[in-house]
Amino acid sequence: MQHSVDETTRSKRQEFYDRLKPHDLAPLWEVMKGMLPPEPSSKALPHRWRYQDIRPLVIESGSLLTAEEAERRVLVLENPAFPGQSRATSTLYAGIQVIMPGETAPAHRHTPSALRFMLEGEGAYTAVGGERTKMSFGDFVITPAWAYHDHGNEGSDPAVWLDGLDVPMIAFFEAVFREDYNDDRQEIMRPEGDSLARFGSGLLPLSGGSRYGLTTPIFNYPYERTREALYKASRGEAVDPHLGTTLRYANPMDGGWTMPTMSAWVTLIPRDMETARIRSTDGIIMCIAEGSGTITVGDKVLDFSPRDVIAVPGWKWRSFKASEDCVVFCFSDRVAQEKLGYFCEDRARP
Numbered sequence: 001m002q003h004s005v006d007e008t009t010r011s012k013r014q015e016f017y018d019r020l021k022p023h024d025l026a027p028l029w030e031v032m033k034g035m036l037p038p039e040p041s042s043k044a045l046p047h048r049w050r051y052q053d054i055r056p057l058v059i060e061s062g063s064l065l066t067a068e069e070a071e072r073r074v075l076v077l078e079n080p081a082f083p084g085q086s087r088a089t090s091t092l093y094a095g096i097q098v099i100m101p102g103e104t105a106p107a108h109r110h111t112p113s114a115l116r117f118m119l120e121g122e123g124a125y126t127a128v129g130g131e132r133t134k135m136s137f138g139d140f141v142i143t144p145a146w147a148y149h150d151h152g153n154e155g156s157d158p159a160v161w162l163d164g165l166d167v168p169m170i171a172f173f174e175a176v177f178r179e180d181y182n183d184d185r186q187e188i189m190r191p192e193g194d195s196l197a198r199f200g201s202g203l204l205p206l207s208g209g210s211r212y213g214l215t216t217p218i219f220n221y222p223y224e225r226t227r228e229a230l231y232k233a234s235r236g237e238a239v240d241p242h243l244g245t246t247l248r249y250a251n252p253m254d255g256g257w258t259m260p261t262m263s264a265w266v267t268l269i270p271r272d273m274e275t276a277r278i279r280s281t282d283g284i285i286m287c288i289a290e291g292s293g294t295i296t297v298g299d300k301v302l303d304f305s306p307r308d309v310i311a312v313p314g315w316k317w318r319s320f321k322a323s324e325d326c327v328v329f330c331f332s333d334r335v336a337q338e339k340l341g342y343f344c345e346d347r348a349r350p
Ligand code: 1HN
Pocket: 072, 074, 093, 095, 097, 110, 114, 149, 163, 165, 167
């Protein structure tokens, strides 16, 4: 309801507000509407980073300093709405990391969780929980909160991947801690593939939970399996008009999302499909694994090619137009919103 007030009333109220200030008090009624908008309006902007632009620069950074020196040699994907804040969306960090042949990135751990989506190069590995995993194109790799991790590249080409972290979210809670390991590389205690065999074969150990608390014990979801599952699933059922064929990465311990703060999934949109508009409260970062086309986010139309990264702010309508079969890796803060009890999505009539 609109109330109009005369000048005398206004100045009387202002005088009262001024007397509140020294007591560190403020009137809610002056700010309440701004605090509770009728619907979310993300401050983040829809944005696309072209891999074609990033690649030469991230490779060039490889000649400026070593991975060791940098600790992590990464070009941060800054949402243009948040310069200098290391945020790709309001709650998530993203960056493109490069490890040159023979280099290592030293072991450390932190309270933020991390995920990787592998973009190029063979022969790079990451180690988590005393186990190494080789990272190949399209692999979805997880670093649980507070788990030591180090990376290396034993191949002959630069290894490049997309990093996603929940740093802005953990920083909002003012709970970011970090610690270095007492050596550059962590001790390897398990053979490669142990986690995937033990937890990712449709089998589970008879007793015990995840090795990483709320995070999935599988720390590499290989692209080969993901891609095959997507294509097979796309033939078995009608394609969803809003989502194409979408499968989410699951924690085998409980069937839930793979991490407690970041949801991850993959979408296959067949050639020539135009998806119906959908919007959801999570802010999403997408990385094109295969294919090209356009995505409309709010009133922005962004064309994309393989390895491009796209930021989709919360509650903006989005839809795809695929010129070829497109495989899109996505991650968002959805799981955190679900746990807080308010996540929602809205589908426009196809
Ligand atoms: C981090 O630990 C990695 O381990 C990458 O590869 C990017 C960005 C912010 C904070 C920690 C990594 C990061 C990061």
